[in-house]
Amino acid sequence: MISSGSAESSSDRRRLKAAALCWLPSTLLGLLLTSPLALGQRAGHSRSRRALPVTRFYETPNPLPAGQPGHLIRSEPTDDYDLPQGLFATRILYHSRSGDGRDVPASAVILVPDRKSPADGFPVLAWAHPFTVAARRCAPSLQRNLVNGPFLTMYGKLGYAVVAPDYAGLAANGRNAVMDIESNANDVIYAVAAARIAVPQLGRRWLVLGESMGAAAALAVAEQESKIHDSGFLGSVAIGDIAELQPSFPKQSARTAALFAYAVKTIYPDAQIRDILTDAGLAIYQRIEESCDNADLEPQPAASALRPNWESHTSVKQFMERNQLGKVKAGGPLFVLGYEGSAHSATSAHTVDQLCERGDRVEYRQYAVSPGTLLGSTVRDQMAWIQDRFAGRPAPSTCH
Numbered sequence: 001m002i003s004s005g006s007a008e009s010s011s012d013r014r015r016l017k018a019a020a021l022c023w024l025p026s027t028l029l030g031l032l033l034t035s036p037l038a039l040g041q042r043a044g045h046s047r048s049r050r051a052l053p054v055t056r057f058y059e060t061p062n063p064l065p066a067g068q069p070g071h072l073i074r075s076e077p078t079d080d081y082d083l084p085q086g087l088f089a090t091r092i093l094y095h096s097r098s099g100d101g102r103d104v105p106a107s108a109v110i111l112v113p114d115r116k117s118p119a120d121g122f123p124v125l126a127w128a129h130p131f132t133v134a135a136r137r138c139a140p141s142l143q144r145n146l147v148n149g150p151f152l153t154m155y156g157k158l159g160y161a162v163v164a165p166d167y168a169g170l171a172a173n174g175r176n177a178v179m180d181i182e183s184n185a186n187d188v189i190y191a192v193a194a195a196r197i198a199v200p201q202l203g204r205r206w207l208v209l210g211e212s213m214g215a216a217a218a219l220a221v222a223e224q225e226s227k228i229h230d231s232g233f234l235g236s237v238a239i240g241d242i243a244e245l246q247p248s249f250p251k252q253s254a255r256t257a258a259l260f261a262y263a264v265k266t267i268y269p270d271a272q273i274r275d276i277l278t279d280a281g282l283a284i285y286q287r288i289e290e291s292c293d294n295a296d297l298e299p300q301p302a303a304s305a306l307r308p309n310w311e312s313h314t315s316v317k318q319f320m321e322r323n324q325l326g327k328v329k330a331g332g333p334l335f336v337l338g339y340e341g342s343a344h345s346a347t348s349a350h351t352v353d354q355l356c357e358r359g360d361r362v363e364y365r366q367y368a369v370s371p372g373t374l375l376g377s378t379v380r381d382q383m384a385w386i387q388d389r390f391a392g393r394p395a396p397s398t399c400h
Helices: 011-022 026-034 044-050 149-157 181-198 213-228 254-267 279-285 314-322 345-357 379-390
Strands: 072-078 087-097 103-113 122-128 161-165 202-211 233-239 334-339 362-367
Touching: 072 181, 087 149, 087 181, 103 149, 103 181, 122 181, 122 213, 149 161, 161 181, 161 202, 181 202, 181 213, 202 213, 202 379, 213 233, 213 334, 233 379, 254 279, 254 314, 334 345, 334 379, 345 362
Parallel strands: 122 161, 122 202, 202 233, 233 334, 334 362
Antiparallel strands: 072 087, 087 103, 103 161
């Protein structure tokens, strides 16, 4: 069982929070705490004005010349992004692995403080971004503010190197796996390895933060690290309600049904889309790679898009099974920050219970904040937890 972490923090923890905030400009903290819009929740027309083109940098031959996961394909410094003074950006293309083990290209952006690195290199924060639709041009690296730019640059200004992967199929050519947590976790892990090649000032110690869909990817990173045994991995921060993929997800709307089918087809190329979707659902499916605006994908009832008995097909069952959390013990401590009293709070708490039961060290906290504001509202606690991990302090746990 878990507790919500509502008890008072120790004096050391309060001291660390205060120390962290001393480094955070008050104007930026105010922006993060009060403006979900600044954290990337913008309308589609705003996105189009901020978009960058898909250039030849992202192109790779098909088939892709063989490479080990985490090996660099190419990199380039760039001033395309809206960054504050004192940070520089490098764009990378690297080898990753799809959820079914294929060699795939993936892209990322590295933000590094423009100063001399510590003797052991800059501490590294990897960012598992939230859902951005599945069209190639919707990649965070193709937005001038990287979608979550103020949040990422905040950590850069605090002295961390930030590695922000797109996930394969976004920006780089190929198919995106959408909500497949193993695919997204692979892209995060191998982005960090490739980033160290491109920017040698990066240190060996790192952890991952993720929001919403990226929160599940961040937890999946920790699960994969139990097999990799990377001594530099320090843990995962999952921001937002977390839950295993449920059969109810495709039933939310015709749009989610089409996106689910798209993800299944990415992992299982032999899957027959017409076994899952009706003609109406197929029409939405065929537009997934064209639009960065969810509204363009017609939020019709799911019943109009899903065929009877769609759940009975082998590829659907296998996809559901592979997207369950808690199958292996995590390779590092976990910090889960969720909403208090949301529609998914009970499901999140149940998932955390499962993580605790398998022996993970989990700190779980809930926050009574408005939808869409959790990322900015919890920066103090994020920063204190992250500082503790890099300082080598034992991770707290709310498991019982």
